[in-house]
Amino acid sequence: MPTMSELVTAHSSQSSADDLNWLHALLNDLQLLADLAFADIVLWSPSADGGFVAVAHARPSSAATLFYRDFVGQQIKPDWRRLVTDAFERGEILDSSAPDWFEETPTRVRAVPVFRRTSPSAAQQQVIGPIAVLTRHTNLSEARMPSRQELTFNDCANDLFRMIASGSFPQLTAPTGPRRGAPRASDGLIRLDVDGITIFASPNALSAFNRIGFSGELEGESLAQVVTDLLPQRFAVDETLPLVVTGKAPWRSEIEAKGVTVSLRTIPVFSEGLRVGAIVLCREVTELRHQEQELITKDATIREIHHRVKNNLQTVASLLRIQARRSNSDEARESLTQATRRVSAIAVVHDTLSHGLAQSVDFDEVFDRVLMLIAEVASSHGTRVHPMKRGAFGILPSDYATPLSLALTELVTNAVEHGLAEREGNVVITAHRSDEGLTVSVRDNGVGLPEGKVGSGLGTQIVRTLIEGELGGIIDWHTMSGRGTEVTIAVPFRFGNDRD
Known part of the structure; x- marks a missing residue:
């Protein structure tokens, strides 16, 4: 179903951005009006052909609804058009002179023109409009002697209707958004x-x-x-x-x-x-506030855990780095250096998670930090590398971020260590995100894979395990004749919230 903004924009060329903002503020209180009036409330926007289109509808929680079928987006009924048109043209609240019958149910219709004010300051404000019409549809078949509460609620509704027709409601200094637990x-x-x-x-x-x-x-x-x-x-x-x-x-x-x-x-x-x-x-709202406090406490605890995990991983990386420096074997030193880099890549994810409330991360920020680790690899191999990132990864859950950052670290490091060893070159990382998943390619302009064969070392095994095993994706290595190597991975999204 189209949004109110889309409906207003599609059917009227006269509405301004300020008009839309005012109607959105009114929309926030449409349910309150329906509950106070014990009636269905419909908001109509003028259309280019001189008619009106329904852009919002609120059903009362305090009474039975008249309209079981949603007609938002539809043109106004001929039975209501004259009343709504008169209210719009005259800028006055008008009531139907005789009962209106809707699906064999007698109803009373009230049309309220919607005006807006340009400023909260009484000295500067101007009244603009009408910009729309609001209708109240009261079910007369359930008429009975109203209670004092019902009479007061109706009086409150009528006060708000008069304020809408004078541009005094909604009020510009009111809170801009609904707060959890807002009273009804x-x-x-x-x-x-x-x-x-x-x-x-x-x-x-x-x-x-x-x-x-x-x-x-x-x-x-x-x-x-x-x-x-x-x-x-x-x-x-x-x-x-x-x-x-x-x-x-x-x-x-x-x-x-x-x-x-x-x-x-x-x-x-x-x-x-x-x-x-x-x-x-x-x-x-006692229980709601207790729940919010519990969530805040849990969020703080989770952030602290991520912070401590990051610190512990950095400590492990430092120990591995010290051990590598003291190693007498080149092979052992290289293995410890690679382990240091892998631990550091995981620490970057936990560091990012420790700064936010959600258990998801902006992976572009994570990967930009991971690329900084590659500079260390390049300098240790006497290589000048120009890394470039194209596209965007977007927001990913932490259970995607950790294996993906580690796998990409391995792929980029492999391109530097082997494809561009002792030479200058480029490594281009391209990310493409869709509703179905994420596709990432790592391409270098180095020497290419020997005879087109995929390596069988520990780094390759790690990448396969992470991409195919943990993320359920696929990975493809191929050599481009005289133009280096390109590795493409495709990771499907498994859950709806992975698209956030």
């Missing part, structure tokens, strides 16, 4: 007046505050005073908290007391440019 209407809702006094608190909101030590009724109380009394004396107060609990800023904050954490989100309510109150959403 069903989690708990508190309605404040302009002075920050609670005029309504849903049962779930009251329960959340009861868990952090409040015993009483929130209604009639100053939310700021309630929160102040609940906080421990030595509690480090988030600087955003006072503005959130007084309803003055569209921000998020958290309260922590008695081992319980409650997340708060405030939406100031404006009418004709003046703040008249606020909607405060709240949610008890």
Whole structure:
């Protein structure tokens, strides 16, 4: 299914980047509007032919949906077109004059023009639009006497609709992205007046505050005073908290007391440019925060393990290097030097993993560091090598990075030691990544393989074991007449997250 940006861009030539950003901000709260209104909410973008196309749809979690089939990307129904067109052209909120029937279900449709503001500053802002139309589709077949909570939720929805039609919602100073555990209407809702006094608190909101030590009724109380009394004396107060609990800023904050954490989100309510109150959403997120803390602790532990493994490998490499210097046999010295290089290549991967949270690495960064090890090999053989990397490896999981870096180290080292021994030349490493896997070629312009035969030494055995055994790939050696040797390896991706 195409994204909202793709739909808007495809059907309208008038929408600007600022319009799209505003619609994306509105999209983040489309579910909140559906839950508050107990209705399906559809966002319509004007199309070049004078009609409208559905670019987003939110179904209510607080009531049964009317639209079981997704019609995002479709043109507006003829039954709704006149109402939506009038709301767009007049820039006013309009309601259907008679029930609209959808699949034998009576509904009421409200069309809300979407305006945007150019700046959060009242002195500088301009109202642009309409840039789209939002429709609310209410199911009339389930009409009954609404509860006080339902009436309050609907009032909150109508306040937000009026703010959308005046360019006051979404609010430019609100957080730009959703935070894990962000409260929803069903989690708990508190309605404040302009002075920050609670005029309504849903049962779930009251329960959340009861868990952090409040015993009483929130209604009639100053939310700021309630929160102040609940906080421990030595509690480090988030600087955003006072503005959130007084309803003055569209921000998020958290309260922590008695081992319980409650997340708060405030939406100031404006009418004709003046703040008249606020909607405060709240949610008890203790378990979520505990899980996040556990993940942070585990990530730190894993990074520390990688750091220690890297240190241990560097120690081993240093010991091997010392042993090589003291060896009296050229063959033993060469073997220890090669072992040092292999251990150092593995250490590079662990060093990279120790700096990040994810168990994956930017292999281009790893390989650039591995290439630095080749300079040591070239200098010890009296060779001037010009290594060049083409293409990109991208992000790879650590279980790919370690064997691949070791195998490529062997291949490039082999090109330097044998193909370019005692001469100047080039080694070109080319990486090509696709959805199916990774293809890498190592090519030198040296003497080529003797009689086209693949070597049978330890380095070749290591490469075969790593590429064919551990990574399930294939490897091909071939000599290019008078142009050196090229080795190509192809490694398939085994898991979907290998493509990250």
